[in-house]
Amino acid sequence: MPLIDMYGRKHDYLRISVTDRCNLRCVYCMGDEGVEQLTHSDILSYEEILKVVAAGAELGISKIRITGGEPLVRKGIVGLVGQIASVPGISDLAMTTNGILLPRYAAELKKAGLNRVNISLDTLKPDQYRGVTRCGELQQVLDGIEAALQQDLKPVKLNTVLMKGINDQEVVDFLRMTLEKPLHVRFIEYMPIGDHDRGYPDHYLPLSFVEEAARQAGLPLSPVPLPGGAGPAESFSIPGARGTVGLIHPISKHFCDKCNRLRLTAEGNLKACLYWQDEKPVRPVLNDKKALQALIRDVLTGKPVEHQMAANGICGSVKPGAMRGMSKTGG
Ligand code: SAM
Ligand code: SF4
Numbered sequence: 001m002p003l004i005d006m007y008g009r010k011h012d013y014l015r016i017s018v019t020d021r022c023n024l025r026c027v028y029c030m031g032d033e034g035v036e037q038l039t040h041s042d043i044l045s046y047e048e049i050l051k052v053v054a055a056g057a058e059l060g061i062s063k064i065r066i067t068g069g070e071p072l073v074r075k076g077i078v079g080l081v082g083q084i085a086s087v088p089g090i091s092d093l094a095m096t097t098n099g100i101l102l103p104r105y106a107a108e109l110k111k112a113g114l115n116r117v118n119i120s121l122d123t124l125k126p127d128q129y130r131g132v133t134r135c136g137e138l139q140q141v142l143d144g145i146e147a148a149l150q151q152d153l154k155p156v157k158l159n160t161v162l163m164k165g166i167n168d169q170e171v172v173d174f175l176r177m178t179l180e181k182p183l184h185v186r187f188i189e190y191m192p193i194g195d196h197d198r199g200y201p202d203h204y205l206p207l208s209f210v211e212e213a214a215r216q217a218g219l220p221l222s223p224v225p226l227p228g229g230a231g232p233a234e235s236f237s238i239p240g241a242r243g244t245v246g247l248i249h250p251i252s253k254h255f256c257d258k259c260n261r262l263r264l265t266a267e268g269n270l271k272a273c274l275y276w277q278d279e280k281p282v283r284p285v286l287n288d289k290k291a292l293q294a295l296i297r298d299v300l301t302g303k304p305v306e307h308q309m310a311a312n313g314i315c316g317s318v319k320p321g322a323m324r325g326m327s328k329t330g331g
Contacts, residue, residue, distance in 0.1 A: 001059075002059070002060040003059050003060050003061070003262075003296070003297070003300055004300075005272070005300045005301065005303045006301065006303070007257075007303075007305055009257070009258070009259055009260060009303075010060075010260060011060070011061070011260050011261065011262055011300060012060050012061055012062050012063055012260055013061065013062075013063040013064075013065070013260045013261045013262070014052075014053070014056050014061045014063070014064055014065075014261070014262050014263070014264060015064075015065045015067055015261055015262070015263045015264070016049060016052075016053075016064060016065070016066055016067065016263075016264045017067055017068050017069060017263070017264065017265050017266040018043075018044075018049065018066055018067075018068055018069070018071050018074050018077065018080065018266065019043060019068045019069040019070070019071065019073060019074040019266055020037060020038050020043070020068065020069045020266045020267075021037055021068070021069045021070065021073050021074070022068065022069045022070040022073065022098070023070055023073050023098070023100055023101070023136075024070065024098050024100070024133040024134065024135060024136045025133065025134040025135065026098075026120075026122075026132060026133050026134070027131075027132055027134065027199055028161060028163070028190060028191075028199055028200075028203075032134070038266060038267055042266075042267050043266045043267055043268075044264070044266065044267070044268040044282075044283075046076065046079070046080045046083065048268065048282075048283070048286055049080065049084075049264070050080075050083055050084070050087070051286050051287075051289075051292065052264055052270075052282055052286075052292065053084055053087050053090065054087050054289075055289050055292045055293050055296065056262070056296060057087050057088060057089035057090055058089070058289075058293065059293055059296060059297075060089075061089070061090075061262075062089055062090060062091045062092065063090075063091070063092040063093075063094070064084055064090055064092070064093050064094070065093075065094045065095065065096060066080070066081065066084070066093075066094070066095045066096075067095070067096040068096075068266070069266065070097065070098055070100075070101075071095055071096070071097055072097055072100075072101035072102070072105055073101070077105075078105065078108045078109060078112050079112070081093065081095075081109055081112040081113060081114050082112035082113055084113075085112060085113025085114070086113070092115055092116075093113060093114055093115050094114070094115060094116045094117065094118065095109070095114055095116075095117050095118070096117070096118040096120070096159065097117055097118070097119060097120070097144075098119070098120050098133070098136070098141065099117075099119035099120065099121065099140070099141040099144030099145060099148070100136065100137075100140045100141060100144060101144070102117070102119070102143075102144030102145075102147045102148055103140070103143045103144055103146075103147045106144070106147035106148055106150070106151040106153060107147075107151055109151070109153070110151040110152065110153055114153060115153070116153050116154055116155060116156070116157070116228060117148050117153045117156060117157070118157040118158070118159050118186075119141065119144060119145055119148060119156065119157070119158055119159070120158070120159045120160075120161075121141055121145070121158050121159070121160060122160050122161050122163065122166070122167050123138075123166070123167045123170055124138070124170055124173050124174070125138070125170070126138040126139070128166065128167065129141075131166075132163075132166065132167075145158070145183070149181065149182070149183075154182065154228075155182070155184050155227035155228045156182070156183055156184065157183075157184040157185075157186055157227070157228075157246070158174075158177075158183055158184065158185045158186065159186055159188055160174055160185060160186065160187050160188065161187075161188050161189075161190055162187050162188065162189060162190065162205050162207065162209065162210065163190055163199075163203040163205070164202065164203045164204065164205045165202070165203060166203060168205060168209060168213075171187070171209070171210050171213040171214075172213055172214070172217045172219070174187070175210075175213075175214055175217070175219050175238065175245060176219075177243070178237070178238060178241045178242065178243035178244060178245055179238060179240065179241045179242065179243075180242065181242055181243060182242045182243050183242075183243040184227045184228075184235075184243050184244045184245075184246060185243065185244075185245055185246065186233050186245075186246030186247070186248055187207055187210050187245070187246070187247055187248065188248045188250070189204065189205070189206065189207055189248065189249050189250050189251045189252060190203055190204045190205070190251075191250050191251065192204075193274070193275070204251065206249070206251070206252040207247045207248075207249050207252065208252070210245075210247060211247075214238075214245075219238045220238065220239065221236035221237070221238065221245055222236060222237060222238075222239070223235065223236055224236060224237045224244055226246070227244055231246075232248050232250075232255040232258065232259075233246030233247060233248045234246065234247045234248075234249075254306060256273075256305065256306035257306075259273075259303075261274075262296070262299065262300065264282070265279065267281075268281055268282050268283050269281050269282070270282055270295065270296065270299045271299070272299050272300055272302060272303035272304075273303060273304055276304055278299075278302055278304075279299075280295060280298065280299050282295060
């Protein structure tokens with residue numbers, strides 16, 4: 001029986017956070033001091049992660065995304081990629097990374113069986129990049145993007161969180177990147193996630209801002225099929241461009257009705273929705289595949305019809321949302 005929830009949504013996608021640690025501290029994801037880190041014994045071992053993947057694959061999970069924190073800071077990550085790629089039933093293996101370590105790892109990841117990467121990049125200005133990430137060097141990510149293109153980890157997608165007063169004046173520069181290279185730039189709305197984050201009210205901008213900026217710059221956006229298949233983005237391209245532009249509106253036009261995702265947090269809790277606090281630990285049932293599969297179905301049964309980030313972010317709490325930043329839940 002495939003994984004179908006109470007609202008008829010089929011689930012074939014598992015996002016796995018392999019660590020809560022990171023080599024950056026992005027303003028929308030972590031507080032000034034970073035986040036309190038889990039200890040090594042708190043986080044799932046690779047062997048434990050593989051048990052969840054194998055149990056899920058038998059239930060119809062075919063797509064896996066490795067994320068974090070920053071997945072490339074966890075020791076032995078290339079080995080995990082190789083092991084997940086060889087689990088029967090897994091046909092698409094992707095990673096979300098800040099790209100800093102991609103120059104070092106892109107070739108090995110490709111060889112191990114990684115199909116594609118999403119690289120997070122919010123600004124093309126070195127000083128601004130240092131500010132948003134609190135310590136990052138832009139050139140390292142740009143080199144990471146080149147490494148991903150060279151290794152054909154495609155489609156190479158860029159994740160760009162749109163922030164009023166921070167990168168809103170760079171929208172056209174990002175759009176132009178798609179003209180020159182086969183890059184798929186996806187603008188994402190700022191989400192009010194985590195208790196440290198006070199930036200949402202000041203910096204949230206709806207993605208209609210991107211459409212307007214494109215119009216004003218004379219760069220018409222025509223709808224195109226999504227690169228790499230299904231997903232939450234609306235996809236467009238500029239005539240003659242080698243890449244595409246994606247708009248991901250978790251707030252202004254949420255896509256909960258098409259949600260096909262489950263999430264495994266770094267410490268081993270299974271979540272059906274990024275936003276709400278509900279989650280169940282997998283550790284107690286890891287050695288019993290039937291019980292683990294029953295737990296996966298159970299988590300899905302409790303999946304809410306939608307998140308309420310917009311209501312909570314603007315008006316205060318409807319019911320408590322996730323009080324952890326994305327680095328802990330896995331973005
Ligand atoms: N460290 C990796 C990276 O940055 O790509 C993977 C983990 S990160 C948590 C995954 C994605 O979540 C990134 O693209 C990041 O921009 C996004 N993200 C984190 N906090 C966010 C927020 N408050 N609103 C929107 N996107 C957010
Ligand atoms: Fe690290 Fe990614 Fe969070 Fe930035 S968004 S602090 S790179 S986990």
